Amino acid sequence: MRNKRGLFAVPYVIWMALIVVVPIIIMLVYSLTVEVETSSGTVLEASFENYTGMTLYAGVFGRSFWLALIATAMCLLVGYPVAYLMSREGPGFQRVAMALIMLPMWMNFLLRTYSWMSILENNGLLNQLFQKIGVIYLYNKITGSDIEYFQLIRTPGAVVLGMVYNYLPFMILPIYTVLCKLDSRLIEAAQDLGANSANVFRRVILPLSVSGIVSGVTMVFVPSVSTFAISRLLGGGTQMMLGDLIENQFLGGAYNPHLGAAISMVMMVIVVVCMVVMNHFGDGEEEAMVL
Amino acid sequence: MKKNSIGGRSLIGLCFLFLYLPIFLLIIFSFNKGDSSAVWRGFSLKWYVELFHNRLVIEGLATTLLVSLLATAISTVAGTFAAIGIYNLTKKWRGPILVVNDLPMMNADIVTGVSLCLFFVAFFNGWHGIASWINAHQTLFTLPTRLHLGLSTLLIAHVCFDIPYVILNVAPRLRQMDSNLVEAAQDLGCTWMQAFVKVILPEIKPGIVSGALIAFTMSVDDFVISYFTAGSATQTLAMVIYGMTKKRVTPVVNAVSTLMFLAVLIVLIINNVRSAKMAKLAAKRASFEPVPESPRLRRFREWMATPRGKLARRVTAGVLCAAFVATTVFLTAFTTSRPVVNVCSWGEYIDEDLITEFEEQTGIRVNYQTAESNEALYSLLSNGGADYDVVVPSDYMISQLIEEDMLQPLDYSQIPNFSLISNRFKNLPYDPENKYTVPYTWGTVGIIYNSAMIEDEIDSWSCLYDDKYAGQVLLIGNSRDAFGIALKYLGYSMNTTDPDEIREAYDLVRDAYERGVFQGKVMDEVFQTMEGGNAAFATYYAGDYLSMLENNEDLRFVVPKEGSNWFVDAMCVLKDCPNYDNAMKWINFIASTDSNLRNMDYIWYASPNEEALELYPEWYEEQYGEPLDPEIYSIMAAPQEVLDRCEMYICLPKPTRALYNELWIKLGI
Numbered sequence: 001m002r003n004k005r006g007l008f009a010v011p012y013v014i015w016m017a018l019i020v021v022v023p024i025i026i027m028l029v030y031s032l033t034v035e036v037e038t039s040s041g042t043v044l045e046a047s048f049e050n051y052t053g054m055t056l057y058a059g060v061f062g063r064s065f066w067l068a069l070i071a072t073a074m075c076l077l078v079g080y081p082v083a084y085l086m087s088r089e090g091p092g093f094q095r096v097a098m099a100l101i102m103l104p105m106w107m108n109f110l111l112r113t114y115s116w117m118s119i120l121e122n123n124g125l126l127n128q129l130f131q132k133i134g135v136i137y138l139y140n141k142i143t144g145s146d147i148e149y150f151q152l153i154r155t156p157g158a159v160v161l162g163m164v165y166n167y168l169p170f171m172i173l174p175i176y177t178v179l180c181k182l183d184s185r186l187i188e189a190a191q192d193l194g195a196n197s198a199n200v201f202r203r204v205i206l207p208l209s210v211s212g213i214v215s216g217v218t219m220v221f222v223p224s225v226s227t228f229a230i231s232r233l234l235g236g237g238t239q240m241m242l243g244d245l246i247e248n249q250f251l252g253g254a255y256n257p258h259l260g261a262a263i264s265m266v267m268m269v270i271v272v273v274c275m276v277v278m279n280h281f282g283d284g285e286e287e288a289m290v291l
Numbered sequence: 292m293k294k295n296s297i298g299g300r301s302l303i304g305l306c307f308l309f310l311y312l313p314i315f316l317l318i319i320f321s322f323n324k325g326d327s328s329a330v331w332r333g334f335s336l337k338w339y340v341e342l343f344h345n346r347l348v349i350e351g352l353a354t355t356l357l358v359s360l361l362a363t364a365i366s367t368v369a370g371t372f373a374a375i376g377i378y379n380l381t382k383k384w385r386g387p388i389l390v391v392n393d394l395p396m397m398n399a400d401i402v403t404g405v406s407l408c409l410f411f412v413a414f415f416n417g418w419h420g421i422a423s424w425i426n427a428h429q430t431l432f433t434l435p436t437r438l439h440l441g442l443s444t445l446l447i448a449h450v451c452f453d454i455p456y457v458i459l460n461v462a463p464r465l466r467q468m469d470s471n472l473v474e475a476a477q478d479l480g481c482t483w484m485q486a487f488v489k490v491i492l493p494e495i496k497p498g499i500v501s502g503a504l505i506a507f508t509m510s511v512d513d514f515v516i517s518y519f520t521a522g523s524a525t526q527t528l529a530m531v532i533y534g535m536t537k538k539r540v541t542p543v544v545n546a547v548s549t550l551m552f553l554a555v556l557i558v559l560i561i562n563n564v565r566s567a568k569m570a571k572l573a574a575k576r577a578s579f580e581p582v583p584e585s586p587r588l589r590r591f592r593e594w595m596a597t598p599r600g601k602l603a604r605r606v607t608a609g610v611l612c613a614a615f616v617a618t619t620v621f622l623t624a625f626t627t628s629r630p631v632v633n634v635c636s637w638g639e640y641i642d643e644d645l646i647t648e649f650e651e652q653t654g655i656r657v658n659y660q661t662a663e664s665n666e667a668l669y670s671l672l673s674n675g676g677a678d679y680d681v682v683v684p685s686d687y688m689i690s691q692l693i694e695e696d697m698l699q700p701l702d703y704s705q706i707p708n709f710s711l712i713s714n715r716f717k718n719l720p721y722d723p724e725n726k727y728t729v730p731y732t733w734g735t736v737g738i739i740y741n742s743a744m745i746e747d748e749i750d751s752w753s754c755l756y757d758d759k760y761a762g763q764v765l766l767i768g769n770s771r772d773a774f775g776i777a778l779k780y781l782g783y784s785m786n787t788t789d790p791d792e793i794r795e796a797y798d799l800v801r802d803a804y805e806r807g808v809f810q811g812k813v814m815d816e817v818f819q820t821m822e823g824g825n826a827a828f829a830t831y832y833a834g835d836y837l838s839m840l841e842n843n844e845d846l847r848f849v850v851p852k853e854g855s856n857w858f859v860d861a862m863c864v865l866k867d868c869p870n871y872d873n874a875m876k877w878i879n880f881i882a883s884t885d886s887n888l889r890n891m892d893y894i895w896y897a898s899p900n901e902e903a904l905e906l907y908p909e910w911y912e913e914q915y916g917e918p919l920d921p922e923i924y925s926i927m928a929a930p931q932e933v934l935d936r937c938e939m940y941i942c943l944p945k946p947t948r949a950l951y952n953e954l955w956i957k958l959g960i
Contacts, residue, residue: 005483008376009388012369012454016391019451023406024394026413037945056956082306085299092567097303098501099559104310105508106555107317107548108532110540114819115313118329121825122810125316151762154811165309169508173501178463180497211463218393218459219505226399236811237768240959243399250401251667253770254952257405264402271397272390279389 031262050262057245057263064242065270067156068224071163072171075220076213078164079171083212084205086172087179098176101169109166113233116162120153120234127152154236162230163220170219178212179205214278222271226264242267318552321545327842328542329823338546345543346643347659351528352547358442358517358527359510362449367503369450370457375491377458378465393459395452403452404519408676411444411520440522440676448520449513453506460502464495518667523633523677524658534661535638536815538894539838631656632873635668636683637860640732642893649880655873672697672865679865680874683731686859687940690721694942699866700726705875708882713901715931716859720941728861729878730899732890734833735929735937736772736856739817743845744827752780752851754828756803763827765820766800768812770955771940772856773800776830779853785938788947797954804958821846833926834896840923848926854936857929859899897928904928 031051033044086097104112119125127149130136140146152158182205190200228243235241242263249260295303321339325332342348377388395403415438422434468491476486492499514529521530532544594600638661646657660679662668665688671677672692684692692698703709709729716730740749744763747754755764755776767773775785777796787793803809810826817829822842836848862881864874880886887903888910890896898904907928911919929937943951 005379006376006381006384008372009380010376012373012376013388015369015454016388019407019410019447020391020394023403023410024398026409027402027406035945056953060956060959078306082303085295085303088295088299091570092563095566096559096563098504099555100307101310102504102508103552103555104314106511107314107552108529108544109512109514110532110536111317111544111548112313114328114540114816115316117816117819118316118823119313121329121820121823123823123825165313168306168310170505173505174460174463177460177497177501178467181464181467181494208467211466215459215463218396219456222393222397228399228401232768232812232814233816236813237766237959238809238811240956244959245956246399247401248952248955250405251664251670253666254948254955255666255669256949256952257670261402264399267399268394268397272394275393275397276386276390279386 027261028265030258031265034258050259051266053259054262054266057242060240060242060245061267061270063239064225064267067159067239067241068163068221071160071167071224072217072221074160074164075168075171076217079168079216080175080213083172083176084179086176087182094180098173101172105166105169109229112166113162113229116158116165117153117233120158120161122149122151122153124153126150153234154238156235156239158234159231159239159241162234163224163227166227166230167220167224170223171216174215174219175209175212178209182208217278218275221274225267225271314552317545318549321542321549323542325842326539326542326838327818327822328540328545329819330842332842338542339550341541342543342546342550344643345541346646347526347531347661348528348543348547351526351531352551354442354525355511355528358445358449359507361446362453362510363503363507365446366450366453366457366506367499370454370502370506371461371495371499373454374458374461374465375487378462389458389462392455394455396455396459400513400515404448404516405670405674407444407448407451407516408440408519408671408674411440412675415439439524439678440520442521442525445517445521445525445527448516449510452513452516453509456505456509457499457502460505461495461498464498468494518663519671519674519676523635523660523679524631526660531638531661533638533663536663537637538639538815538835539818540815541639629656630654630870630873631658632681632870632877633658633660633679633868634681634683634877635660635662635677635679636731637661640683640894640896642889645881645886645889649877652880653873653876655876657877678869680868680870681862681864681877683860683862685940686719686721686861687942689728689861689863691942692863693722693727697866698727699864699868699871701729701864701878702871702875705872706879706882708879708884708900711882711884711900711902713899713904716899719859720939721859722861728863729882730859730861731881732834732894732896733857733859733899734896734927735850735933736776736830736832736858737836737848737850739821739829739831739836739839740847740849741821741824741827741843741845742847743824749847749849750852752776752853755830756780756799756808758806758808760827761807762810764803764809765811765813765817765826765829766804766809767830768814770951772830773812774951774954775856775940779855779938780851782853785856786941786943788944790947790950793947793950793954797958801958832896833929834894837895837923837927850929850933850937852936854938857934857937857939859939891927895927 032046032048034047034049035042036045086094089097117124121127127136130150131148136147136149139150186204186208187200190204195203226243226246228241228247231237231239231241231244237244246260246264246267248254249256249263320328320331322334322336323331324335324337377385377392380388418438419436422436426433426436472490472494473483473486476490477483481489512529513527514533517527518530518533521527528544528547532540535541535544595604632655634657636659640661641659646659649655650657662671665684668682668684669688669691672679672682673695689698706729712730716733718725722728738749738752738754740754745760754760755766767776774793774796777799778785778787778792781792781795781799783789783792783796813820813829817831818835818839820826821829822839824843824845833848833850836846840846862878864871864878868874881890882900884900884902884906887898887900888907891898891903891907892911892914898907908919908921908924
């Protein structure tokens with residue numbers, strides 16, 4: 001029976017081979033060629049040049065993965081408790097909450113980010129609030145400095161905030177769906193056996209929700225690494241990230257799709273390795289996963 | 292189960308506050324009288340009124356909803372079955388398939404978009420060969436030989452990136468499920484399908500729902516992949532909005548978003564009230580007796596189980612599929628049978644009434660699309676992803692397009708209005724013989740500064756690199772302009788190819804950067820930042836300065852004494868475009884004096900039409916009942932002595948472009 005149901009995967013595998021794998025091969029070919037000017041116009045030539053020059057961007061790679069990691073950790077820290085608390089509410093509340101968590105994401109990304117800009121600007125809402133309630137006055141008194149505002153926007157912090165904001169729902173939802181399914185009798189059993197609430201969480205709830213965490217982390221970490229608009233708008237371009245670098249090669253002044261393809265291939269390989277390691281970790285916990 | 296304490300509830304509340312704070316702001320600014328998203332100028336509903344006249348936004352919204360809903364439906368069904376299939380495979384197969392499944396997510400969107408575009412174009416080329424061969428060898432039917440990117444490719448692309456999200460959400464639920472349940476159901480006599488409907492589906496439903504929600508969200512919000520796969524006649528809302536970023540994003544979009552938000556909220560409330568009622572009813576009934584199935588329903592169900600019923604089911608499914616295909620074919624045929632012209636320009640770069648007027652006059656439908664930047668447009672064109680007729684690139688991009696043989700010479704006998712264009716804007720370096728272009732707008736780049744924050748008289752680029760203004764300067768966010776200005780300040784040409792000069796310019800910028808003079812690099816965000824008084828200096832276009840001035844009267848504009856960049860955006864026609872004659876009509880229409888006057892008034896960029904340029908102050912007085920400030924006029928249409936110290940960009944050779952890129956990246960590290 002196991003293999004017969006496996007046939008459901010066949011059409012999808014064919015689809016993937018066509019729509020996912022073939023384009024990636026096209027990109028791979030792209031990344032392994034360079035344009036060379038000759039007397040008869042530009043021709044393509046096979047070359048590793050795009051990859052060998054990659055060391056120049058090591059800093060950008062490091063920063064991207066580091067900021068994405070921080071953002072993912074923060075999403076997990078905020079998202080897990082929220083998902084957990086949500087799963088303990090009544091069914092009506094749950095239904096509404098789930099939709100309400102996704103709803104902001106249906107407003108256009110750019111508009112949302114512009115909104116954050118006007119909150120974080122030097123003259124923005126947050127700084128005005130700080131001024132009104134005297135936080136800035138207090139800060140100046142304590143540190144002896146003389147500032148009119150906190151530099152919130154165009155900092156790494158703002159970039160992380162943007163990532164957390166945009167991807168938090170993708171962390172909450174999968175964890176929430178897994179926690180909903182959690183058998184409450186298991187928790188009761190653990191309590192009956194004398195576990196305190198910390199132990200119940202650590203020994204029962206957390207291991208059972210690992211698959212949701214893995215899904216959530218994937219959906220937050222991966223887009224965070226390759227985002228470009230967030231770092232451009234909230235980071236003020238001072239925090240160049242992989243997404244910017246690639247975007248600049250395909251849509252920007254640098255226009256060099258071959259290099260862009262190479263950078264994205266390297267990025268993809270690193271991400272895939274991260275994910276495989278993490279999936280392995282997630283798989284260890286599961287046993288009865290087959291229908 | 293224990294309910295949450297107040298602390299727990301307030302944590303959920305805080306999370307929602309965080310998620311909704313920017314949304315509230317966005318909604319508030321949809322009622323702004325002005326067009327700024329930083330400066331409040333009073334309550335008004337004007338953007339809601341304007342919304343219903345804004346064809347781009349309305350059509351974009353319709354396309355977005357259609358594509359997102361279809362893509363969500365398809366990928367939810369396909370993804371669920373695929374997930375079940377994958378979880379029945381042995382581990383050896385499952386691992387690699389799941390990795391490949393995640394690939395579209397792990398790739399940068401741009402790369403997915405570009406590679407899909409290349410893939411589709413390659414497929415179309417192959418199809419062209421096959422279809423021509425088939426057409427040549429039989430006469431029964433003719434296959435269309437020329438396929439285009441459009442709604443169908445857009446849909447395929449969306450399904451492509453939606454499915455992984457569905458699988459990722461369904462998979463954990465499948466893992467959690469007790470596999471014995473299905474076996475038990477089958478032992479009790481269920482077919483697998485029945486077991487699926489009655490056992491698996493209810494178990495994995497939350498995963499399916501959240502997968503569908505995420506898929507829909509990704510679809511609605513996607514810009515880059517859509518941009519590369521939508522072709523020249525289809526445009527989603529996100530594409531419309533990103534197209535506006537070369538200039539200002541109008542609050543019309545805020546208004547659309549607000550309406551969408553309210554609509555969803557209302558549906559949610561209704562749904563929730565209804566299901567709460569149902570739950571109450573069900574609870575009441577359950578306490579007395581099981582709900583009896585209505586006899587009619589039972590008879591229907593029994594009939595469906597008969598062979599005839601099965602046949603009927605299949606026929607219905609077939610008919611539905613056929614109807615769907617027929618509608619699609621009909622819609623495509625309907626939209627293609629009308630004469631059209633495909634135009635690609637910048638967002639908010641035309642008085643949209645002109646489009647309607649042209650359509651009424653000529654009966655030609657205008658598919659008006661917008662690109663984000665010259666380079667984005669070039670990228671799309673060079674991948675073969677667009678069959679536009681008319682494009683409106685800037686000077687240096689035009690010369691690049693000419694160089695790469697991508698433009699078609701214009702038939703000036705069909706464009707009598709070309710004679711109205713001032714001689715100053717003919718035969719410019721990008722098109723020396725004026726064979727390919729009709730100018731659309733022109734203008735200058737200069738310093739915009741906030742006179743409330745700065746007391747000095749500004750007339751030089753030096754202020755951009757001055758410690759005195761540390762943290763107050765916004766660097767323009769693209770390499771060409773940022774280094775070009777530095778070159779000009781150092782007394783070199785903006786078009787220099789001398790690496791030493793370019794490096795010197797880089798050092799100047801780098802040095803100021805390290806001293807903390809720059810607050811950041813900005814492009815279109817400059818509107819919001821300058822209008823809100825968040826920085827003292829920025830570099831941007833004269834026309835855009837005038838639009839900012841409406842929201843912040845303290846702003847000033849100057850073209851520095853060292854000189855600056857001046858530009859021309861011009862209409863040209865792409866090689867082998869499908870609607871050449873219609874394109875000529877469109878160009879002629881836009882080049883007319885009336886069109887130019889109205890465009891100038893709408894976008895604040897100067898017109899190349901001599902008559903329109905001269906008439907504008909008079910026309911303005913007639914329209915608004917007050918004279919046009921001569922200073923504003925001279926900023927918009929810079930006098931010749933200003934232009935004399937300005938330089939036009941030419942297309943840089945490849946090594947120079949590579950150097951720019953390298954230095955620009957170094958600046959970011």
